[in-house]
Amino acid sequence: MTARHDEIASALRERVASGAYKTGSKLPSEAQLARQFGASHMTVRAALGILQNAGLVEKRHGSGNYVRRPYERLTYSNDRATTDGHAAAEIALDFEVVSRRIFVKSDLSARLHVPAGTPMTEYRYQSYRGTSPQAFVRVYVPCDVTDLDIPYSSRLPLGDEVRQQLADSGVVIARSVDLVIARHPDAEEASALRINTQAVLLSIDRVSMDETGRVVEAALIALPGHLARAEFTTPAPEHAMEAAG
Amino acid sequence: MTARHDEIASALRERVASGAYKTGSKLPSEAQLARQFGASHMTVRAALGILQNAGLVEKRHGSGNYVRRPYERLTYSNDRATTDGHAAAEIALDFEVVSRRIFVKSDLSARLHVPAGTPMTEYRYQSYRGTSPQAFVRVYVPCDVTDLDIPYSSRLPLGDEVRQQLADSGVVIARSVDLVIARHPDAEEASALRINTQAVLLSIDRVSMDETGRVVEAALIALPGHLARAEFTTPAPEHAMEAAG
DNA sequence: GAGTGGTCTAGACCACGAG
DNA sequence: TCGTGGTCTAGACCACTCA
Numbered sequence: 001m002t003a004r005h006d007e008i009a010s011a012l013r014e015r016v017a018s019g020a021y022k023t024g025s026k027l028p029s030e031a032q033l034a035r036q037f038g039a040s041h042m043t044v045r046a047a048l049g050i051l052q053n054a055g056l057v058e059k060r061h062g063s064g065n066y067v068r069r070p071y072e073r074l075t076y077s078n079d080r081a082t083t084d085g086h087a088a089a090e091i092a093l094d095f096e097v098v099s100r101r102i103f104v105k106s107d108l109s110a111r112l113h114v115p116a117g118t119p120m121t122e123y124r125y126q127s128y129r130g131t132s133p134q135a136f137v138r139v140y141v142p143c144d145v146t147d148l149d150i151p152y153s154s155r156l157p158l159g160d161e162v163r164q165q166l167a168d169s170g171v172v173i174a175r176s177v178d179l180v181i182a183r184h185p186d187a188e189e190a191s192a193l194r195i196n197t198q199a200v201l202l203s204i205d206r207v208s209m210d211e212t213g214r215v216v217e218a219a220l221i222a223l224p225g226h227l228a229r230a231e232f233t234t235p236a237p238e239h240a241m242e243a244a245g
Numbered sequence: 246m247t248a249r250h251d252e253i254a255s256a257l258r259e260r261v262a263s264g265a266y267k268t269g270s271k272l273p274s275e276a277q278l279a280r281q282f283g284a285s286h287m288t289v290r291a292a293l294g295i296l297q298n299a300g301l302v303e304k305r306h307g308s309g310n311y312v313r314r315p316y317e318r319l320t321y322s323n324d325r326a327t328t329d330g331h332a333a334a335e336i337a338l339d340f341e342v343v344s345r346r347i348f349v350k351s352d353l354s355a356r357l358h359v360p361a362g363t364p365m366t367e368y369r370y371q372s373y374r375g376t377s378p379q380a381f382v383r384v385y386v387p388c389d390v391t392d393l394d395i396p397y398s399s400r401l402p403l404g405d406e407v408r409q410q411l412a413d414s415g416v417v418i419a420r421s422v423d424l425v426i427a428r429h430p431d432a433e434e435a436s437a438l439r440i441n442t443q444a445v446l447l448s449i450d451r452v453s454m455d456e457t458g459r460v461v462e463a464a465l466i467a468l469p470g471h472l473a474r475a476e477f478t479t480p481a482p483e484h485a486m487e488a489a490g
Numbered sequence: 491g492a493g494t495g496g497t498c499t500a501g502a503c504c505a506c507g508a509g
Numbered sequence: 510t511c512g513t514g515g516t517c518t519a520g521a522c523c524a525c526t527c528a
Binding site: 493499502503 | 516521523525526528
């Protein structure tokens, strides 16, 4: 037994795949689709909801339903040796970075693994492909670790530039822990990524420590679920190479 | 302007928080709630959908809507040295395992990193805390690697038992790659985890290789977003210990 | 078989967007 | 202002669970 809204969703998928509905174009109105399929408004909306969740359709209240551009997924990786190459080569992204000094509040304290009140520098990255937001990243470095000179507009996504500069100034990252959660975005993340609050978010909290266990860098990474994936290699290739060399 | 179904959702949240609806108990029927709130069946269902997505309510077709226990998140980890201890100690889970032989089809082929048509044994895990599904895991082992004896009911979650038995039979896993995605569940996953198709899913595709790069084990892990997290340590502690020792 | 949730309808009205 | 999507209704019928 197949639900009517699933049938309609499949039919619309077909039309997108076949090019009947072209990328970026507006679909017929929900009322028209309801007439076409001999279904009610609500059933058509259920079908469109499926396509929206799949990332194929973007709904614009008061305007219409549009075929989304099919982006490749942006890959976040724990493979520090090749992250730069990956991101720079595979996907061309534009960035904006804003930095400021903060004292971590209690809610951030737990996520960054530092005591509340610790003075840190926050680097806030917004990454775009064209005009479409692809990543919202906040990178934190304790003020007593080192001073960095992060350019306003960066080549590297996801705050990798911070780690690179840390390495250049002699700070060694001995261990990183990535905590990955799938959830809905909060208001700030939804606004920054221009997705609605019912969308899916890939949230990665990364904490990096030196040999003594001191936190030298932490990052809160928010990626739209349908545009991102995270890849973790165990053991990481760079360490395999160090062991071999 | 607050939507009626949001108001109803808040009211129901309040009743759960205040203990008016106790953990594990059945809510009034949707028809009764509709009468109570002076709203229609569909509006009440929208409100219940919100609570379901938030992990507060479990819907059982033909039976009723139930208050979920406020569980801690189940942690998936790449830290193989302590995974067993973690899972067994932190969270008591019940399991069902079903195994069968399959030939991988083209859609699975890409996710498992093996050629289409490869004969493999599939171990299908369903993990429960009480009667509430917590994980839906499919573990695959090529038939030519080894024969395993997986008990029907297992102590270890997430298919760790397969990896343990592989190790016991002399198969060494030299490298694993975990691909993590946040998305909505497909129909099979939604049904197995008893969540709706608009819920958030943490999907982990893991591929394990031996020294020669041959795939010796692969797993498709589906975890309800609100019940799970994944933690990746780089480098993994066991390798750090090997390097030190 | 009684009671539950799941799907669908036909129509109403509201909120938003663009001309 | 008009066409669009967003919400809601009242009621129908189907599918599932359980006594």
